Amino acid sequence: xxxxxxxxxxxxxxxxxxxxxxxxxxxxxxxxxxxxxxxxxxxxxxxxxxxxxxxxxxxxxxxxxxxxxxxxxxxxxxxxxxxxxxxxxxxxxxxxxxxxxxxxxxxxxxxxxxxxxxxxxxxxxxxxxxxxxxxxxxxxxxxxxxxxxxxxxxxxxxxxxxxxxxxxxxxxxxxxxxxxxxxxxxxxxxxxxxxxxxxxxxxxxxxxxxxxxxxxxxxxxxxxxxxxxxxxxxxxxxxxxxxxxxxxxxxxxxxxxxxxxxxxxxxxxxxxxxxxxxxxxxxxxxxxxxxxxxxxxxxxxxxxxxxxxxxxxxxxxxxxxxxxxxxxxxxxxxxxxxxxxxxxxxxxxxxxxxxxxxxxxxxxxxxxxxxxxxxxxxxxxxxxxxxxxxxxxxxxxxx
Ligand code: ADP
Numbered sequence: 001x002x003x004x005x006x007x008x009x010x011x012x013x014x015x016x017x018x019x020x021x022x023x024x025x026x027x028x029x030x031x032x033x034x035x036x037x038x039x040x041x042x043x044x045x046x047x048x049x050x051x052x053x054x055x056x057x058x059x060x061x062x063x064x065x066x067x068x069x070x071x072x073x074x075x076x077x078x079x080x081x082x083x084x085x086x087x088x089x090x091x092x093x094x095x096x097x098x099x100x101x102x103x104x105x106x107x108x109x110x111x112x113x114x115x116x117x118x119x120x121x122x123x124x125x126x127x128x129x130x131x132x133x134x135x136x137x138x139x140x141x142x143x144x145x146x147x148x149x150x151x152x153x154x155x156x157x158x159x160x161x162x163x164x165x166x167x168x169x170x171x172x173x174x175x176x177x178x179x180x181x182x183x184x185x186x187x188x189x190x191x192x193x194x195x196x197x198x199x200x201x202x203x204x205x206x207x208x209x210x211x212x213x214x215x216x217x218x219x220x221x222x223x224x225x226x227x228x229x230x231x232x233x234x235x236x237x238x239x240x241x242x243x244x245x246x247x248x249x250x251x252x253x254x255x256x257x258x259x260x261x262x263x264x265x266x267x268x269x270x271x272x273x274x275x276x277x278x279x280x281x282x283x284x285x286x287x288x289x290x291x292x293x294x295x296x297x298x299x300x301x302x303x304x305x306x307x308x309x310x311x312x313x314x315x316x317x318x319x320x321x322x323x324x325x326x327x328x329x330x331x332x333x334x335x336x337x338x339x340x341x342x343x344x345x346x347x348x349x350x351x352x353x354x355x356x357x358x359x360x361x362x363x364x365x366x367x368x369x370x371x372x373x374x375x376x377x378x379x380x381x382x383x384x385x386x387x388x389x390x391x392x393x394x395x396x397x398x399x
Contacts, residue, residue: 002026002084003390004071006064007091008130010122011035013063017071017078017085020390026078027071031063038062042070044078051076060126060133068137087142088134089393091182091385092127094120095147096173102150102392105131105143113145119173119230144393151181154222159320162229176234178226180208180331184216186388187330187381190366192221194379195326203321205314208383209340210331211239211283215310217317225320227313233269236309237302239283242272243309277302285333285340307343314344318351324376327353329369330383336363345378352376 001021007014016028029042038057043050053070057063070076071085079085090105096116103109110131117124127145134143152160160176161169168174184206191206192199199221206216213236216226227235237243245268254264275283279298281291285306291299318324328334329341338360345355352375359369362380370378 001086001394002079003393004067004085004088005091005386005389005393006088006130006134007386008060008126008133010126013060013067013130015067016386016390018386018390020387020394023384023387025386029067029070031057031066033057034060034063038066040066040070042076044076049076060129061136064130064133064137082138082141085138085141087144087393087397088138089144089146089389090127090131090134091148091389092145093123093148093179094177095145095149095153096177097153097175099145099147099150100153102144102146102389102396104396105145109145119177142393142397144389144396146182146389146392148179148181149177151185152176152178152216152223152226155225159225174230176226176229178214178216178223179228179232180212180214180216181223182385182388183208183330183383184214184218184223184226186385187328187383188216188218188221190381191326191328191379194366194368194381195377197325202325203318203323204326204328205317205321205324206328206330207310207314207334207344208331209236209310209329209334209337212241213238213306213310213331213333215313215317217321219321225317233265236313237277237306238273239285240270240273240275242268242276274302274306277305285337289337289339303340303343307340307346310344311346311348314348314353315351324351324353327370327376327378329378329380335365335380335382338363341369341380353378 001019002017003020005016011034013031016025018025025045027044032039034057038055040055041052055066071079092113094116096119098112113124113128187206188204191204192202195202204218208214212232214228217224233241235243250264278288288299288302292303333340342355342360345353354371354374355369356371367380369380
């Protein structure tokens, strides 16, 4: 069975053709510079092959057409005809409070995604373009939308409401939504399997630490709280995002430097985080680690701040859950950054978190990294959002 997983951005589109039962990826790739000129990079993982082509992509439709063409290409194709694509699964950023789970795409679903544009102004329009482009070039093919926010919709009001006047919630839907939900769902589901206990007996904290980072507190398999908010800017300091700051910092900067709200938000989203703390050296944690090893104090501070804030969230969420059975690390830094994992967990021994230094050397593989006598089991679990999207798509399309 073949599910085409699409992640459409404003000028790019990532895709994977995968089997939802085995997770086998027969082809994957990226369309870039949509609306500018257009470039397709296509990979066949099993053969270790990669091909790049310049193809005009004035809109997302041409990008999708280019993807479909190469999937059936004589030389680089992996299927004989498009009939072999059973359905298409789309990653959609913002489902607002309308979507608690994935849904088959129809007019009502598209309208709901459109209604959420004010909440996800950068991503939702691009996600819709990806959906409409597929409808155009593959009419009648079943399509499913999988929302980054959906997993977090089980949060109670005390977690998702902001302490601001009610009209902003009731009329404008301003509340905590949370993101990376597909990853948090995939990883927490796998953690429950690995722990070998019923979900109802497990309190789990998932640390999705990548370029963008977020934590979630999970009890009974359901999200109870998460660190991102109305937008992905909230929570931890990230590659280029500030994470939580006092709103008055923004007001001060806007007033003194005569910045508009959009300009200030752009700075907080794109020029802040560990990039800013490292004095602009890098937003990549590998660069920060090597510079810190050579004595760069700004990079060391960036790493210390990141680990400190993550540790604080773990403490807060353990308190919110009333205990902790399982701590999980995932995404680029979480799966690979053994030094960061060790630093984050340092000082958490008092609440039963004990990392085994040998086991913690693991990179990019599923592994238990806590000691045998650690009360809290600490796992590295590689995330796979595409597989989760493919599985939801297959299930909803009745395959
Ligand atoms: P995105 O949020 O873009 O999906 P990823 O989950 O791919 O991000 O994570 C990217 C981050 O993971 C980068 O900052 C990168 O430095 C970090 N990373 C990747 N490999 C390692 C490693 N071996 N050690 C530390 N950090 C790593």
